[in-house]
Amino acid sequence: MGINGNLKDISFADLVQMHCMDPRSSRMTLTNGELRGVTYFANGQLVHAAMAGKTGEEVVFELLGWTNGEFEVDNDIAAPQRTINRMWSGLLLEGAKRLDEQEKQRKKNEKVNGESEDNKMSQKFDEILTSLSGEVSGYIASALVGIDGLNIASHTMGTVDPEVVSAQITTLFRLVDTSVEKLGAGILEDNLLSTEKAYIIKRFLPGKEYFLAIAVNRREGNLGNLRMMSKMYTDQLSKAMPH
Amino acid sequence: MTKLEQVLQQFKSEMGADFVSTDVVGMDGISIAGGSADPNFSASDAAARFAEIMKLAVKVSNKIDSGKVDDNLVTTTKDYIISRFLGDGSFYWVVVASNNATLGTMRMLMNEFAPQILAAIPQVATAPTVEQVLEKPIDAKIEPEKVKPARDRASFWADKKN
Numbered sequence: 001m002g003i004n005g006n007l008k009d010i011s012f013a014d015l016v017q018m019h020c021m022d023p024r025s026s027r028m029t030l031t032n033g034e035l036r037g038v039t040y041f042a043n044g045q046l047v048h049a050a051m052a053g054k055t056g057e058e059v060v061f062e063l064l065g066w067t068n069g070e071f072e073v074d075n076d077i078a079a080p081q082r083t084i085n086r087m088w089s090g091l092l093l094e095g096a097k098r099l100d101e102q103e104k105q106r107k108k109n110e111k112v113n114g115e116s117e118d119n120k121m122s123q124k125f126d127e128i129l130t131s132l133s134g135e136v137s138g139y140i141a142s143a144l145v146g147i148d149g150l151n152i153a154s155h156t157m158g159t160v161d162p163e164v165v166s167a168q169i170t171t172l173f174r175l176v177d178t179s180v181e182k183l184g185a186g187i188l189e190d191n192l193l194s195t196e197k198a199y200i201i202k203r204f205l206p207g208k209e210y211f212l213a214i215a216v217n218r219r220e221g222n223l224g225n226l227r228m229m230s231k232m233y234t235d236q237l238s239k240a241m242p243h
Numbered sequence: 244m245t246k247l248e249q250v251l252q253q254f255k256s257e258m259g260a261d262f263v264s265t266d267v268v269g270m271d272g273i274s275i276a277g278g279s280a281d282p283n284f285s286a287s288d289a290a291a292r293f294a295e296i297m298k299l300a301v302k303v304s305n306k307i308d309s310g311k312v313d314d315n316l317v318t319t320t321k322d323y324i325i326s327r328f329l330g331d332g333s334f335y336w337v338v339v340a341s342n343n344a345t346l347g348t349m350r351m352l353m354n355e356f357a358p359q360i361l362a363a364i365p366q367v368a369t370a371p372t373v374e375q376v377l378e379k380p381i382d383a384k385i386e387p388e389k390v391k392p393a394r395d396r397a398s399f400w401a402d403k404k405n
Contacts, residue, residue, distance in 0.1 A: 186321030198309045
């Protein structure tokens with residue numbers, strides 16, 4: 001009488017190791033959905049494997065990757081043929097190596113796909129900031145900035161260095177935010193700095209981890225237009241953010 | 244009531260029901276005139292905190308070559324807070340209004356009253372300009388507020404109820 005169980009409880013590699021300690025002949029049948037694999041043991045070795053028209057070591061390597069499925073063992077059943085000659089230990093070692101390589105390749109693919117998603121998102125932010133530049137009168141520059149002062153995306157029409165500007169205005173915006181909070185004056189929505197040369201508005205995206213900063217020329221800029229556009233484009237950037 | 248207080252009182256009247264607080268403040272963060280109409284809003288705390296903000300604004304503007312700072316508008320879910328330099332930058336003026344106020348009117352009134360306020364600042368009130376203050380390093384951090392003993396915050400801004 002054989003045994004049966006689930007691969008969730010014991011791995012195929014452990015089952016092979018266990019059966020190769022026993023010199024008796026046996027057959028192990030594994031099912032996973034529609035797939036059905038059969039392996040045979042004799043004289044303490046795995047001697048034959050078959051699945052979906054394939055036979056030999058490749059079937060064993062495939063079965064080693066199963067983490068789910070049922071197994072059933074019937075003792076004293078001889079293999080119909082011999083398709084595996086490698087020692088069971090070498091077979092498991094090679095299988096583990098292949099699984100490791102497959103896992104590395106999977107992670108690599110995930111990374112490539114992830115980078116591709118990041119590029120798409122970055123492109124989307126750039127498009128939004130470019131569109132913004134066409135709608136704000138006296139536009140100089142804009143940036144989507146993290147609360148750490150680093151730019152996520154930026155767009156400039158002049159010679160402004162967005163990295164320097166973002167780092168500086170983040171310090172100011174954070175101080176304003178802290179002060180508003182300590183004064184109990186509600187929740188900060190935006191901050192507009194008017195200088196001799198420019199209007200610089202900063203507005204948080206929901207969650208306060210990022211903000212949109214827009215700088216316009218003081219002479220050509222229009223405050224109402226600037227505030228309205230900052231609201232509209234903050235919403236657009238927020239929708240483009242991954243959640 | 245000093246001349247400065249009279250001008251500020253007039254400004255408050257023009258602002259109407261949306262007025263919350265105003266102060267004329269030296270760059271040391273100490274108010275020389277003003278107060279709050281809302282007992283829950285501490286004008287002196289606002290004066291001190293916005294002095295730090297104005298100093299940092301000047302420093303930031305210098306670093307990004309954006310020229311002299313004129314004013315700073317903060318919009319919150321409750322209020323509008325506008326702080327602007329007066330004259331040579333020895334003092335700044337901060338006005339807090341509820342966000343039901345018309346921002347355009349608030350700015351217009353501030354433009355109208357700024358020269359009167361500057362003229363009303365006592366000549367004896369000499370204070371270092373923001374540039375002089377900035378020669379010293381700015382400490383942008385504001386320490387957490389210590390719990391103060393309860394005190395009557397009534398000032399000449401509070402509407403007297405009979």
